[in-house]
Amino acid sequence: MSAASEWRTERNVAARARLDRALPGIFPAPVLRHALSRPLIPPTPRLAVESYWRAHLLRADRLARALATRSGHPEGWTWRLGTEKGSGLAASFRMPPSPFREPAHARGKGHCCICGQPVYRFGWHRDLWGAGVPNKNARWHAACVAAWKLWVAPSDQVKVLKAHQRHRCAASGKRLFKTAEVDHRVPLYRVWREHRDDPWPTLLGFWGSPNLQVVNRVVHVEKCGREAGERALSRQVALLRTAFPEDRAEEAAWEPLPVDGAG
Structure with missing residues (x-):
């Protein structure tokens, strides 16, 4: 076994142990399967979720647009451009419009600033854990991050x-x-x-x-x-x-x- 292979094996054993300790009782099965199939296993659930969506960009794109459709067109919003700091407006029409980044339409903590929907544990878009409230520390869905980078x-x-x-x-x-x-x-x-x-x-x-x-x-x-x-x-x-x-x-x-x- 080469030095690189030996290092990877040791690193993955440690990452798998850390991931197992951090995993909740409920976790998206496709994400876990993807994480365990990586050459380098993500050591935390959040990194596993982010890795999953990076590997499924077109799926992330479809989901982000579906979540935006669920939020609907914000009342009174129009697509505008601007350069003023803190306005949330894009400077160019080449950037996708994002009304929930504008102060007048922002939905507050725990809501995605791209699609407007609640963000739950690990940046997931559904409340699989029955918490009933979004994660107040989150501003992006992991899927919306991947979709935004594509856009x-x-x-x-x-x-x-x-x-x-x-x-x-x-x-x-x-x-x-x-x-x-x-x-x-x-x-x-x-x-x-x-x-x-x-x-x-x-x-x-x-x-x-x-x-x-x-x-x-x-x-x-x-x-x-x-x-x-x-x-x-x-x-x-x-x-x-x-x-x-x-x-x-x-x-x-x-x-x-x-x-x-x-x-």
């Missing part, structure tokens, strides 16, 4: 998304190359422009797996080029609306600009 940095999870698509390009159907890239089917600038008033739980789907795809780089470059042209046209139309009647603005955007010296 804000989907390119970091390209391996998971490739496997989900069976290593086929979502646009061309061809086999994905090593250089394949993660893309939003509906670009986020269009979500901000066209879907800003959608119910909040619906909005989250634009950051989650329903709107994520892996495409080969050449396909992604072409798509980005089309989207850049669309954004440029939208900006041009907005500028021309100040000089033309509204029904002429878009038409004028397509007209060639006069050459210097021309009439």
Whole structure:
């Protein structure tokens, strides 16, 4: 046995003993099975839960959005951007809206600041232990943490998304190359422009797996080029609306600009 294998065995024996001591009488069976199958066994129940959701990102994404649907659209909330400290607002439309991080809509201790639902022991989303009250020290579900990381940095999870698509390009159907890239089917600038008033739980789907795809780089470059042209046209139309009647603005955007010296 190599030194590394010997170290791992000793470490796992100690971690298993520590985990067994800390385990409550009731614990999610899939999480425990996952923990005991790891090359390095998590030594605490909370770490076991976190490890489980990291290994099941798409499941975490579905659960986080389902919990958000259970919370519903907060009354009086609208999707806004801002940079003021303590406002809870995102500075860019590329970040998923999170109303429960805003002071006006926060649900207080023991509730997840992403989905708004109660957080129980070990960051779990259900009260398996019959406590009747959430964990006042918790602000995130373990599943929502994993989902949030997928939403804000989907390119970091390209391996998971490739496997989900069976290593086929979502646009061309061809086999994905090593250089394949993660893309939003509906670009986020269009979500901000066209879907800003959608119910909040619906909005989250634009950051989650329903709107994520892996495409080969050449396909992604072409798509980005089309989207850049669309954004440029939208900006041009907005500028021309100040000089033309509204029904002429878009038409004028397509007209060639006069050459210097021309009439």
